[in-house]
Amino acid sequence: MEDEEGFREFVRARLPRLSRAAYLLAGGHAQAEDLIQAALIKTATHWSKVSRAGDPEAYVRKILYHEHVRSWRRRRFLEHTTASVPENAAVSGDETGRAELRVVLEQALAKLTKRQRAVVVLRYFEDLSEVETAQVMGTSVGTVKSQTSHALGRLRVLAPELEDVMEVRS
Template sequence: MGGLVDDDAGFREFVEARLVRLSRVAYLLTGQHHDAEDLLQAALVKVAARWRRVSGTGDPEAYVRKVMYNERILSWRRWRRQVVQPAGGVPEFDRAPDGADAVVRRLLLERALARLTWRQRAVLVLRYFEDLSTAETAAVLGCSVGTVKSQTSHALGRLRTLAPELAELMREPMEVERGRVEERTR
């Protein structure tokens, strides 16, 4: 960072320790690896300039995530909504017990998430990946709890519409597990 950070070593240690998790959050927010890298870099540059104050907060990772959410909102507002068109349909795969189902689910989910609005995507990331409460999510996004609840509902409904295959794929493992539980209780 070359003089930009008061505690250069402390900032580097923080980034090295949290880089993977912060990269995942950035990717979930953007849906593109290069956009995620840009988002995380922009957030880290802002945090580096305030590292002394941020490191004293007790939870600098939460601060970095909030900066990423705010940066994403700013970029979204600048460019408005970009229409993302998937490059063709999802290929048909034979069901295989080798983990291919997980890959298919991930691809379906990524494509469906890419078609959500920024706010819907952010609400799902905060609620289900970051495991924040509705109140915490509202605080991060600067909106009301009611907005978080309605956006979550709209986003999940839209995911069901955009990728009904996800519901079918998720139901089967749950039915298998339910059968195991029923056998154990007999």
């Protein structure tokens, strides 16, 4: 591979951010690791072209999204219902409250469609604009807007305790 050290440097610098995005897309550590591995393998095989094109991180993010959708198409997961409603997590400054809030958010994200989850991750966790999100997903800006609206509406129903957090981030 041409410029192997350049690729290694890119991975060292960007792996934490890309891993976070993969985790949020996949909903689990093992699935995120698989997603990152697939994306980096594809990137490594085309590294000389990707590095010359200018924005390798955007290229990897796009692969992450496409691999995420591909895995979803291969196997569909069913939503599991429970007999009891989980307790509300308090939005507070203490570590327990934040941990509970993260768990509630993770569970709510898992119940979104793959596309809705991807839009939320790209827009609010990766802080991409609507235009950038549309480019990564290969859709129109209108689709990003409608998917964002549907996803946030669904999150409000699935996890009303996140409302305060969503108001701050909007």
